Amino acid sequence: MLGVHFAITEDQERSLLAADGDDDAVAEILEELEESWDDDQLKVDTDKAWIPIHRCLTDGTLDPDGGAYPLSHAVLGGRHLHEEFYVVYVAAAEVRDVAEALRPLDEDWFRDRFADALRGEDDDFEYTWTNYVDLRGFYDRAAASGRAVLFTAT
Template structure:
């Protein structure tokens, strides 16, 4: 996959604006003009997983790249719960604040060994050639996600756009 992933912590106001978007272009407008504005202004509201999102999802689920595979809470981390975008040029998923504690607790148990074991067992449809460098790249991008989800300075009603 050549797309990069960005994960946002969003406020209730953001959530209301996303839900009020009447079309995919309006949804992307809210993300780009409201939510992305925090990148430079508020630490802790964004976490990137670069191109590793694909393999992170596979390692946290059953090895496949699908929306509903694997079990909760880990299947929510990358491809999320509720899909907000209906087109195929973006993935915009939502995990609401009432599910974040379970997701964060699930991530707290993930170790480099867990990722390595899951990585080695990936099915043949993973398009990147498997290597220790790719596995380390995967862990490197994954390792910021647990702290991002439970980190300081976020209100209790914060939701998550994986």
């Protein structure tokens, strides 16, 4: 499953929240969003790195409720809008909290968490770190824009 974060507009946010509970409507809105997206500064692809990133930022698991807020909300924490795949909404106020929490996490901190969270698993630190840095910058831009974030992995 490939992960993508979008910093969504207020109109997109309203549509998604109104569709919550209707998987078909959420999927349709998501498909339209993906096809029409034109602002690369307010989108970040984390490929498969979203998995180890979430594990590093939380309790080492893929549990959406694992770990502490606000780091838990960088990937899987937040409001889940679809039953079959990840469509996770993070409100604009939470986006600011996530951005602030991610800012001070340097490579040494992340390397330590990576070693703890992925004990002995064959994963690529540099790949994960590069995607994490992109995600951190994305959250800064989303927070500065006052936007909510939508994470998808399908």
